[in-house]
Amino acid sequence: MEDRNKIIADLFSRAKQDLHPDHNILILHIGEDFTFLINANGTDKAPQSWVLPIGSNVTSNKYFIHKPPTADEIEYAIIEVEDEIMALNPTIEKGKYRLMSFDPLVHDIAGYAGVTGNKLPIKEMESVFSRVAAIVSGRPASMDILPDSNEFAAGLLIVREVMHHLYFQEIILK
Template identity: 40%
Template sequence: MSDFKIENSGDSGSATTLHIGEEQTVVTSRSGIESAPPIILPMGSVKTARHFKHNPPTEAEMENAIMLVEDQLFRIRHSIVNGSTLSTTDVSVRTIARIAGVPDQPNVTLSRDLVEQTFNRLVSIVQGRPASQGSIPTTAEFSATLLILREFMHHLNFASIDVRS
């Protein structure tokens, strides 16, 4: 699949929320007071994790999962309000923020750069680095959640995500 991105610099008048569930991901995007209907994507932490037959997943399993997630994101790219801020209340994203080194506070901001660095730590383990040296979970569900978050922020061009309690 070709690389795609939309422009999303963030602005206080528009917002996008992300919820990565077990079987699906729900995205809502609004501009000002006008909200679009929620977008339901058939990918979630458990559903995507089913593509991983190994712990940690193999490189091929990760690549296949990335392609499936990218296909879903490509489908919704025009439904995301340009310039919106991204937020979530997901505990799983809070866990990723903590692993990425963000202090554990009620409301935090996790940058795309930190998500990338955390994803790269997982990729290092997938490529053979001992998991004990990575200090990052390698379970299928954690890997799937991190992958979905990373691809969402990367392809829909969100510089950060606000994690709220």
């Protein structure tokens, strides 16, 4: 079981090293059991955080029976992930934050998208999701270099839904 308070404190501490006092950063961390969004504003205030009961393992285990998951399994997972993220819309002001992540998963997604800089644009993330969708729809997984783990698919799905429903056009990679 992940120690939520330790994760939040560690991520907040890491983000604070790079922040200007006027920056409004929202850190995204996809754990095995939970997804964390942490307001790492440029002040010394304690971070505001949201812990969602969706994570790479828990979402995969709950919804994905097959490997790779079926299109229906992906759709059912999207419904829960969307519901969890959409509940944050009233509390996370659109356009106020820049999204940042230290996650190896997010860096992997950027790598599979061919991103070489320090930002993962939504378009490039979508290209990776489209490749997973093609595999789910029947294209042989051996025709792509993407990981074939259901946890990767669940994590990618969470990243996608966060970007879409909280209106982020890119993720800053740290």
